[in-house]
Structures are given as C-alpha cells and as structure tokens.
Amino acid sequence: MIGKAHPFFPYLKAMLEAAHLARGIHAYYLEKGFTQGTKSGPTDLVTQADREAEEAIKALLLERFPEAGFLGEEGGSEGGKEVRFIVDPLDGTVNYAHGFPFYGVSLALEVEGKVQVGVVMDTSRGEAFYAVRGEGAYLNGRPIRVTERKELLGSLLATGFPYDVAQDPENLVYFGRALKRGLLVRRPGAAALDLAYVAAGRLEGFWEVKLNPWDVAAGWLLVEEAGGRVTDLEGKPYRLGHRYIVATNGWIHQALLEALLRD
Ligand code: IPD
Ligand code: CA
Ligand code: CA
Ligand code: CA
Secondary structure (H helix, E strand, O other), rough: OOOOOOOOOOHHHHHHHHHHHHHHHHHHHHHOOOOOEEEOOOEEEEEEHHHHHHHHHHHHHHHHHHEEEEEEEOOOOOOOOEEEEEEEEEOOOHHHHHHOOOOEEEEEEEEOOOEEEEEEEEOOOOOEEEEEEOEEEEEOEEEEOOOOOOOOOOOOOEEOOOOOOOOOHHHHHHHHHHHOOOOEOOOOOOHHHHHHHOOOOOOEEEEEEOOOHHHHHHHHHHHOOOEEEEEEEOOOOOOOOOOOOEEEEEOOHHHHHHHHOOO
C-alpha cells in the first residue's frame, strides 16, 4: 500500500474519490438513459455521462487542489501546467453507449511534465487500478505485476483504432501484420483499461496509434510501475503526445515492435 505520509497520497486519495464519483455518474445515466451527440464524425460519440463525469471530477479535484491545472477530454485545458490533472471522464464511450461493459475513467497527476500518480477504474466492475511513481501498481489494494510470458506467439495483445481511421490508416497495416503472424489480438475499445490490463497481467501487450494524453497518461504509469515497458514504435521511451504507444510486459517488447514494423 502507498503510505499516508507519501507526498502524493492526498492526490491519490482525491483521485480515487473522483473515480468513484465518475462510477456513480456512469451507472446513473446507464440506468436512467442519456442524451448523446457526435464530435469529429458519426461514430465519435459523446454522452451526458462523459460531460457530467468530467464536470464532477474537475470540481472535486480543483476544490481540493486549487493550484492545479486540468486537462480533460471534454473541456480542454485550463490553469497551471506545473501540477495538472489529465482526465478522461469516460474512456470507452462507444462501449458505454451500447451497454457493452468495458469502459471506465482515467485520471493522472502530472508534476513538472512527469506523471506521478495514475488511476484507471473499470466503472462497470468497480476495479480500481492505481500507481504512484516508485511505489508499484495496485488493483483494489493488491499489488499487480505484468506477466512473465516470453513468447510473442501465444501472448494476448490488444489494440484500438482512431474514429477517423480512413484519415489515419496506419494501424490497419500493423493490425494486418499481427493477424497474419497468427498473433492473438483483441480490440476491447477502452485504451486506458487496455493499459491497465497489461499492468495487471491480463494482456501481454497493447499498441495504438494517435491516442491523446487523457487516454494514456495514467495507464502508462500503471504499466511501468507493474514492471512493464512503454515505448514508441521505434522502441524509444514513450512521451505524452507521441503518435505511437507500445506497452508490454517487457519480455515480448522487441518481438512485438519487429512484428508490427515488418511484413
Ligand atoms: C477511445 C477509446 C478507444 C480508442 C480510441 C479512443 P473514448 O476513447 O480509448 O479504445 O481506440 O482511440 O479515442 O473516446 O472512448 O474516450
Ligand atoms: Ca471520446
Ligand atoms: Ca479515451
Ligand atoms: Ca473519453
């Protein structure tokens, strides 16, 4: 467990509270029904639950930490950059809108450009994955680790696609290569949870193209704190804003990069 004396403990505590708040909002609108609209195109959905969860999270976190900045998918960015929260209030909106139970909320705390705390909650199952830099990764209070599987063939992998895949089609090529090699690939539909699953040893690896900071900031820390590796497609250390993210248990990393890059 992460001790109460840790300087980031108050942040972790508030972020877990905010994740529970989001869970309540997701559940409420799923039960009651929600209005929905589109953003960049007909399949890029946004619901009342996305917007209200973001407002509630932002209000809670900025009330506790008024000096912090905030970057959320639905509201854009605001306030200071030294300390800021990076939040996806509902990751997996398409799944949520269909009642397909693989969606959640992602919250990261970034301090001077470095993610220090990450929380990803599967709000349909109530699983809270979290990590503090240097303190390991946890699922509902229990330590989690990446797997030790060393063979790429037989590893379970996940990926995802941007809503505008026709404009950014490169993952169709990587996905095709992976399938042609007989690799086991899923497309679960919530990037933050995909990363949390790598951290928890439920997947050996995940890659995607064109994700946003709110999709990956928390999950990236989870994977590293669980003993995994996160890079771009060339194997360089991952940075927020990179176009490609590859996250694995470490053992299969090089083989996955090669499989994606070569026919
Ligand atoms: C999306 C999900 C999906 C990924 C998309 C993201 P949203 O986030 O994480 O798995 O493939 O690229 O945009 O819109 O559901 O928060
Ligand atoms: Ca979205
Ligand atoms: Ca997202
Ligand atoms: Ca979202």
